[in-house]
Amino acid sequence: MMGSLEGAELCFPQLVNTSCKKQFHSPTETMLTYILLSCISSLTVSFNLLVIVSISHFRQLHTPTNILLLSLAVSDFLVGLLVMPVKILLTGGCWLWGTFLCGLYRYISFIITSSSVGNMVLISVDRYVAIIDPLCYTTKVTTQRGKICVCLCWTCCVFYNGVILMDVLIHADTFQSCYGECMPLLNNIAGAVDVILTFIGPITVIIVLYMRVFVVAVSQARAMRSHIAAVSLQGSVGGIAKKSERKAAKTLGVVIIVFLMCFCPYFYPSFVSQDTSASLAFSDFGVWMLYCNSSLNPLIYAYFYPWFRKSIKLIVTLQILRPDSCDANVL
Secondary structure (H helix, E strand, O other): OHHHHHHHOEOOOOOOOOEOEOOOOOHHHHHHHHHHHHHHHHHHHHHHHHHHHHHHHOHHHOOHHHHHHHHHHHHHHHHHHHHHHHHHHHHHOOOOOHHHHHHHHHHHHHHHHHHHHHHHHHHHHHHHHHHHOHHHHHHHOOHHHHHHHHHHHHHHHHHHHHHHOHHHHHOHHHHOOOEOOOOOOOOHHHHHHHHHHHHHHHHHHHHHHHHHHHHHHHHHHHHHHOOOOOOOOHHHHOOOOOHHHHHHHHHHHHHHHHHHHHHHHHHHHHHOOOOOHHHHHHHHHHHHHHHHHHHHHHHHHHHHOHHHHHHHHHHHOOHHHOOOHHHOOOO
């Protein structure tokens, strides 16, 4: 009897000595968890799909900044479509599909996560140029260059994560403490490099750029209020960014702040010991905080961007099916 009970607690009862143990929860707790996480995944897919369709369909939205937002929305969409559902299935603590698919899942999730970070850096650089050097912004930052930067970002993420995960992908079994485990573990060197290149470095760049943007935006707002720039001069906008550019910088600043709040818990265990159950629990909490960032971004757009609300109305009412809908005025 004891043997059967012990076997029932294992992910693979036939592998008594090497199988991982299941994580048992009450039926009510399990059901509520699945419902909650499934709703988050569905909303993430739906909201980001609206962003993707909006920016892709309406010509007025084909701007360099929106190209970067589109890339970020694709990352967030893939989180909800590919990463979250698998993570929900792992709630019980058992991976049932072999080491190869585990490695592939790790690789895809790392690519999507790092691409989100890369997109945030690109967005910060875009706002920095728009506020610091508004006169040259339209010549320095074009839609074509934005597309090139997005392609380079995704290419670098695919290559970079392939390098740091190469050892894990080739020798997946050596990184598993038991059969049925699929934890995103890295060796010490790869883990340190990943924390620096995916967290510390980008976060430092983002914070420095936005501090500079904030200081300049405040000084420009004061200059406008005190009428330092003469209204009669055509160059009155001179070195001062347009109001719409400053508003966009503030909106994307909110996106950056939410991004930092969601990503910090994910990387926190990298700076402390992960041997205790509390650290493991916090690590799992950090993963879902990171994923929830993908759900929050479209809500921020809906709140701050009138064009997004107009686009949603046209999409939901199926007016985008009209032949000339791509030329609709959504700004």
